[in-house]
Structure formats: structure tokens, C-alpha cells
Amino acid sequence: MKTTPLRVILAKPRGFCAGVERAIRCVERTLELYGKPVYVLRDIVHNAAVVDGLREQGAVFVKSLDDVPHDAPVLFSAHGVAPGVWDQAHERGLHVIDATCPLVDKVHREAKRLAEEGYTIILIGEKGHDEVIGTIGWATGHIHVILSEDELANLRINQPEKIAYLTQTTLCVQECARLSDMLKSRFPSIESPPSEDICYATQNRQRAVNDLAPQADLVLVVGDQASANSKRLAEICQRDAKASHLIPCAEAIEDTWFDKVDSVLVTSGASVPESLVQGVVAHLQTLRPCTIEEHAIVEEAIHFSLPEAVR
Template sequence: MKVLLANPRGFCAGVNMAIECLEEAIRRVGPNIYVYHEIVHNKHVVDRFTRLGVRFVDSPDEVPAGSILLFSAHGVSPEIRSLARERSLQTVDATCPLVTKVHLEAIRYANDGYNIILIGHDGHDEVIGTMGEAPESITLVETPEEVDSLPFSPADRLAYLTQTTLSVDEAGAVIDALKRRFPQIEHPKKEDICYAT
């Protein structure tokens, strides 16, 4: 059997940045660092940092007051940032810049009075963070079939955003369904899909 390896291959820029951010934090203060969720969704990376002494947590409440909490590449909601402040945690933000772009787009669309349709996977760390930016304005859809049951009319002010780690085909099918049902739907000037993922 012949095996072909893609070239280039490896982590995307956002994942590399998050890993480098955690490595730099360890160099500066040692491994007594907490990370909100997994730094990236890669078992080998998480296991390596766990062996170094880094602790991965699911809530800022698990972090001793005054400790360092690093936000993963997936980003966090304003609620998590607020909880970290309440606990006097020193935070380090390793959010992928593309995820930050999606967060800023969600805020902008919400402030402009749009209902936002977020294409993504329910329960994914990135989706939870994005939805937290404007929870009253964002509706999540995962499949083209879900578009038919959205409670909006074509006359409503609508915009769509995407989870950055979706495949182009997966997101494209939902986008096509949205555009058929809501021909006037707005979208970001540039794609939010990470092509390296």
C-alpha cells in the first residue's frame, strides 16, 4: 500500500500560537498554570503539558484565587472572562485570531440589530464562546435541514457566521440552504473557515 503525506502538514497558525503562548508562560512562571479546557483538541499536546504539570479545568471556579488561567485557542465567552476577574485570576488569552474575528463579528452584528445564525457544532468550545458574545441574538444550526425550522422570515435582519473548524463542504451546505431561504442574509466580508484545519 502506498501512503501519501500532505505537504505542508501540521498545526494551523492559531494552534501553533496557542501552544507557543502556553510554552512561553511556562518558561516565565513555571508549570503552575491552569488552562480553561484543552489548549487545543489534540491528545498528544494535552498529555505533554499535563506531564509538565499544567492543569486543564472546566471552570474558573476550579482555579485558586490569584492563579494564572490561560484561555485556549477556542476562545471563551464574556461570562468566563468575568468569572476569572471575580476570582482575581491572572489571565492569558491564547484565543486563535480567527476565532477572535468571529467573536467581534458577532458583537458587531448584534449591536447593529441582526439576528445571527451561527453554523457550528452544539457543545463545541468555540461555539460556546461565540454564542456567549451575544446570546440573545445568536441561533445555532448544524445542518441544512435545521434551516427550514428557523423562526425567522426573509424580511428579518439576518447574518450568518461559522465555526472556524468546520469543513468547507459542511459549512457550504448550510450556507446554501440559508441563502435559498433568506436571500438577503448578510455575511462577513471574508470567510471564517480555517483552511488549515
């Protein structure tokens, strides 16, 4: 183990985005207004520490609306839901508080519009991700989901003259640009999203890692395996052959990682509380003396207002 000071570089921006802050605040406000328990369909955001914290305050996380009593408020998560879930909630007369991130909602509305206009939609995204499941639901029968060159090569489109593409909000910017370029060359008439679908928070966190990782021997990405934008940050490092670890919290750190390391970049995904990052820094300080510096690549000043029901 080295005894020289460890240079700890904190990437900025990191951690909570405006959509996650809004979703968590929605649960807290619902608890304040209605008392516990309040029900949340699926994980409000993809971070176990956040979910556990809200559970302790009185939130009950359920996989199905069937598990929600008819007189209790229920929140939809930041990733949004398909219209069939809204229909089911209305049929049961449930009081819904919609914590869908406005930037996810934008993609869902765009999918709906394109489907109504008869477009075939290629969605660049992860099959099975909550946001993608929701987007498919808004354009049932019109959407093909791809995330690789092979999946693009295997696409069979009946009406290639009326086709558009959309993307999940939390993709790797470079990988998505590569796939969308390939889509455009295979389907020259394909329509692009009216504005960027990959959200500002995903782009900024990736930019910070791209810019700062070359200064560090090792990168620690704080985030859960279920968090798409946290995984993307670790994948950027893997793509550039940079030593890196995706860890949910300080307890996952193996001290031997730092045996030959002089500098470490620490960042976190958009669903990760700052307390987990500070826990990582505190753990590093137990290993050897550290110098701590924060490098801001972009300043973020985006906030989303709460839904009227909990304002």
C-alpha cells in the first residue's frame, strides 16, 4: 500500500438530477399531505439507498397496482408508465401522483404522436428498462427497440418511407450517435427526434467523466447496477480501457484497488445521494492521506416544479 497522498478528484456535475429530485420530493410531499402509507409503483428511482430511505418514512413499493388499496395515493416513478397502467389506475379509482420525469414524459408523448400519425418508430434503448417499457406502451405495435449494430442489421421494416427514431434518455451519447448515424444511412428518410432525447443530466455526467478520467489512475462510479445512467459512466471508462469500478456505496470498495494508485476520479449517477459519495471519500481518507479537489465541467441550474397534486 502506498503512503503518498491520494489525489481524489470529484467530478461535477454528479449525483441527483432535477428529475430524481422531483420524484423523491413527490413521495415526501405525498407523505406530508396524506400520511403513511403511500404507495409507489416500482422503484421511484433506481437507487436502493433512496428507496430504503423512503420506505423508512412510510412509502410502500409495489410491483402491481393490484397491491394498492383503493383509498390510498399511489405514485408513478420517474421512469413513467404505459397508458395501460393509467387506464388500470382510473378503472380502480386510484388517486395517482405522477412523478414521471418531464424529460421522459417528452419522449413518451413523442412516441404517442408518431404512432398516431402512422410512423414506424425505432427506439434506441434497453429492452426491459422501465422507461422503455413505458415508451413501447405509448406506441404499441409501432415500435422496434434496438441497442446494437446486430439488432439494427436484423431489423425488418415494412414501410421504410414513414419511419422515425427516438432514444432512451439515459444512453451513452457517443454510442447513440453512432447508432443513429447508421440508422440514417440505412433509412435515409428517417425522422430524428425534434430535440435531443438523451437528457441534460446524462450528457453532463458523461462529459465530466470524459474530460476528467484522463487525469486519474482509477475511476469510482457510485451507483446501482439497476441505474442506467450510472452504468453508462462505468461503460465510458471500460470503452477507454480506464480502470474503474461501479459501486453502490463505500462498503463495496476493496482497499487493494488503491495499492498502485496515485489519483482517483469519483463520480455518481443521477439517482445517487451525495451522502453515498461522501461516504466513499471518507473511506478513502481512512486508507491514506488524501487531497480532495472538485472539478466542475458544467454548472447545472435545472429544476422541475412538482405536480399540482402535491405542490
